[in-house]
Amino acid sequence: MVIHGNIFNSSTKLLNTEAGHLNFKPEDFEPGSRGLELDGARIYRFGETAIVLDIINIAATHRLATQAKIYALDHALRLALQNHATTAPAPGVGMDIVPGDCNLSIFFNPETLSATRICQLMMSCWQHASGAQARDQGTIHNLQVSYGGRSGPDLEPLARQLSLQPEALVERHMQAEYRVAFLGFQPGFAYLHGLHATLQAPRRQTPRQRIPANSLAIGGPYTAIYPAATPGGWHIIGSYQPGSLLFDPARDTPSLLRAGDRVRFERSC
The missing domain is CATH 2.40.100.10 (Cyclophilin-like)
Incomplete structure (x- = not known):
């Protein structure tokens, strides 16, 4: 799967991006907070160890295209986190990425990577992900x-x-x-x-x-x-x-x- 832009050429850099560059406050992602909306999606904290991206008000005619963008986001996050895991000191990044029906969840260990860093990464990947480029990919x-x-x-x-x-x-x-x-x-x-x-x-x-x-x-x-x-x-x-x-x-x-x-x-x- 190919995603456009330079997001994968600097995956580790993405994890170190300042929160202010993406226009959100860390308290937006405290457990119980509403999160924030970005490019047709809401990103929010789900308990202590999960973050969810959920599509807002999706039209039936756009469902397949939106799902393709979820595939692209899944792939982008896996690449970025894989790059981070190979450069980060032990213990590694223990987490799971679960794409759903027009949503995606990341389950993580807050002792190895903070919720703020994961939110930064998810927001950047979502802004760069291209569903059009994902449609012809996949086994x-x-x-x-x-x-x-x-x-x-x-x-x-x-x-x-x-x-x-x-x-x-x-x-x-x-x-x-x-x-x-x-x-x-x-x-x-x-x-x-x-x-x-x-x-x-x-x-x-x-x-x-x-x-x-x-x-x-x-x-x-x-x-x-x-x-x-x-x-x-x-x-x-x-x-x-x-x-x-x-x-x-x-x-x-x-x-x-x-x-x-x-x-x-x-x-x-």
Whole structure:
């Protein structure tokens, strides 16, 4: 992922920026304070060890573009903090960056890096992040899936609900390129943006007590694959034919899909 500007060429310098240059007061980020607004986002403290950037009043038509900017912010922060960690004395910077649905949270250890410094970094990265440059980045995953039958019991009823033939639903589902918006619900569960408007449907009125692992599903504006068996209320239209596990705690990167990755579905033979 490429972000414009010189922000990554001087990541350590960013961490040492004077607060006044970014026009905020340290007390803006005390626990319980409202924080501040910057370029369509609110940045605020969440307890003693977290800082959140949340998009304000996002229009539905701009959601994908805004989410792309969140991907860019995530990447920018990781690069800047990685550079800092390699130059800072031990102990290193112990923290986690979690992109969400048009928001991003940083969980940090205040003994190794202050909230003020993190806020400075987040503000600078947000001002420089370019969603347009992030849209064509991210790992591309071509996932083999089967539709309908025993592994997709909701394909035909969902098609009737949407006034479509089952094959038309399948074709539209495969035509799209999806973007991982964020991970949640269970380890490795990726919420995929990009579902065609004609395929979007509310969740089932009666959730199932058990959805098999690798089930391919539609729920509201998202499509997703369940990494593990679980109760759930999404419409099951098929199943993923695993070339790689969606979540494997033994891997260096346990989740196959990460925020900002792109996903295409291909029908298995």
